[in-house]
Amino acid sequence: MLGVLGGMGPLATVDFLTKLIENTPASCDQDHIETIVSSASHTPDRSSAIIGTGEDPYPHMKKALVGLERCGADIIAIPCNTAHYWHAALQKETKLPILHIVDAVVDQFESSRCNNGVVGILATTGTIQAGVYQTRLLNRGYGYVAPALHSQSDVMHAIRLVKAGQLALASKILSVQARLLMDAGCTVIAMACTEIPLALADISSDLAPFLVDPTKALARACIQAAGLEPVKLSVI
Amino acid sequence: MLGVLGGMGPLATVDFLTKLIENTPASCDQDHIETIVSSASHTPDRSSAIIGTGEDPYPHMKKALVGLERCGADIIAIPCNTAHYWHAALQKETKLPILHIVDAVVDQFESSRCNNGVVGILATTGTIQAGVYQTRLLNRGYGYVAPALHSQSDVMHAIRLVKAGQLALASKILSVQARLLMDAGCTVIAMACTEIPLALADISSDLAPFLVDPTKALARACIQAAGLEPVKLSVI
Structure with missing residues (x-):
């Protein structure tokens, strides 16, 4: 069970x-x-x-x-x-x-994508500060990019919007941040807060193939x- | 809790x-x-x-x-x-x-609708045969109509379609059955199987105001x- x-x-x-x-x-x-x-x-x-x-x-x-x-x-x-x-x-x-959850994400990479990529981390400030993803990604041979400080506060704001049910605005903010991470050399983006896929789920943009859903x-x-x-x- | x-x-x-x-x-x-x-x-x-x-x-x-x-x-x-x-x-x-669940439905009627209506029951054959709704509705002053035998097997078929993820076909069958119950004098329809609202949730037809969701x-x-x-x- x-x-x-x-x-x-x-x-x-x-x-x-x-x-x-x-x-x-x-x-x-x-x-x-x-x-x-x-x-x-x-x-x-x-x-x-x-x-x-x-x-x-x-x-x-x-x-x-x-x-x-x-x-x-x-x-x-x-x-x-x-x-x-x-x-x-x-x-x-x-x-x-x-x-x-990070092992689940990396296992998914390994079973369906190329290894040793660079992962962009969209997450709460707590997750980023605690290094939840960073340590485990490095240990398993992946690089990572976390948003810059001012970008991180935008991400956190978007997560709070999801919790308050304002998905459209949250989706807009998170798309911008995901694009910045791709520009910074990421090969894939981990939507590393369980609220983020709720806002980015319906995205039909060019970003979609690069978004990984840790919840899934x-x-x-x-x-x-x-x-x-x-x-x-x-x-x- | x-x-x-x-x-x-x-x-x-x-x-x-x-x-x-x-x-x-x-x-x-x-x-x-x-x-x-x-x-x-x-x-x-x-x-x-x-x-x-x-x-x-x-x-x-x-x-x-x-x-x-x-x-x-x-x-x-x-x-x-x-x-x-x-x-x-x-x-x-x-x-x-x-x-x-039937008390919850009747309490909802009493707090937001006229009392003593006639309730159409869309449910599994088990729920109908067991009298789950009928007894409790009668005790609280409501009439009811359950589908005729051949209609009931259509309802049951639709419920199985929902469980198998075929929502569109299920929605079609259930709309027909709901309309038959309204024609038979019902003032409201209880979607009395938790799978039914999943198929009828998006209905934007004239039926929508008469559909009651027991799950809700x-x-x-x-x-x-x-x-x-x-x-x-x-x-x-």
Whole structure:
């Protein structure tokens, strides 16, 4: 049984669950993976905690993890990039394997694209400051580019717009930032905050083939961990 | 904390969670209701069990309920109309209140429409045969019309098409059936299988004002049970 440490935010969790269903080879309800989801939406803001301006979310995450364990989860996924700052600490709390979203992204690259590319990171300021992507990408032989400081505050603004339901404006801002990263030499862009694919999902621009959705990569990693072969992809 | 006994089917649970989020008055993650979801997708088909051709789903539902209780749920919702056949039995297993989807629908009528109408029931054959809606509607002063036998098999076929992702054809069949129920004197149509609103959601026809979405009604009942005022509705 898959345990989902979710609610960060609630809409991103629903997006993850949708991608889990869409990528599962299934023709009826019973073909789908049994899942227990803890939507711990009261968890304090992860980004604020990392940059030192907010309450510590860790006790909330730990409590949700214990609940999932008690419900019989065999493996854990966290559909929130920023929350992966606490991945190692959470992993120490449990014997259950906690999949890492960056590993899921890199595994996806390796199974379907050229290796050793340069990854542009669109993410919360917390994710960037915590180095969630950078360390793991470098360890696995990838370069990266993160937005410049003033660009990063635009990205963060767009993420907050998604959380408030203003997708159109968010999409506009994020497209500009993605293009800047491509101009800076990136070969692919990781939409490394679960809110970003919600705003960039419908993009039919020339950017689309270069956008990688970590939420989808994590969903597919969960399907593989359950011993199933995810449905074939046209693009990542 | 809201406990969701879900996975029947998985997509309907995601639809319920989306409606829970959309109907919650929230401006940030932390405003949303803490939720634990058991997506017990391996639960055998409810309709087949009721009509006597399939395995008993009750042990699966009971196990999921116990899991939710153990995780600290305070109240339970089941986003599957047919599963309400086992509502009374499940309620006997736990001290936690289990909201009833038909009560949620009737409460919605009473807060926003004229009382004592006639409700057309679009549902699985299991839901119809079990009388999930009929008994409760009559007890609360409502009449009802269920489709004739041959129409009911069309409805069931459409529901299976939704589960298989063929929304366009399903929408066509269900629109025809909804119109037949209106012609038979119904004042409102309950889309009483969680798959049906997925197929009829985008309908921009003259039927739209008469379609009631029990999934949404249940989501709003959960929000009220959490002590919050659901966001205002233009139509039910």
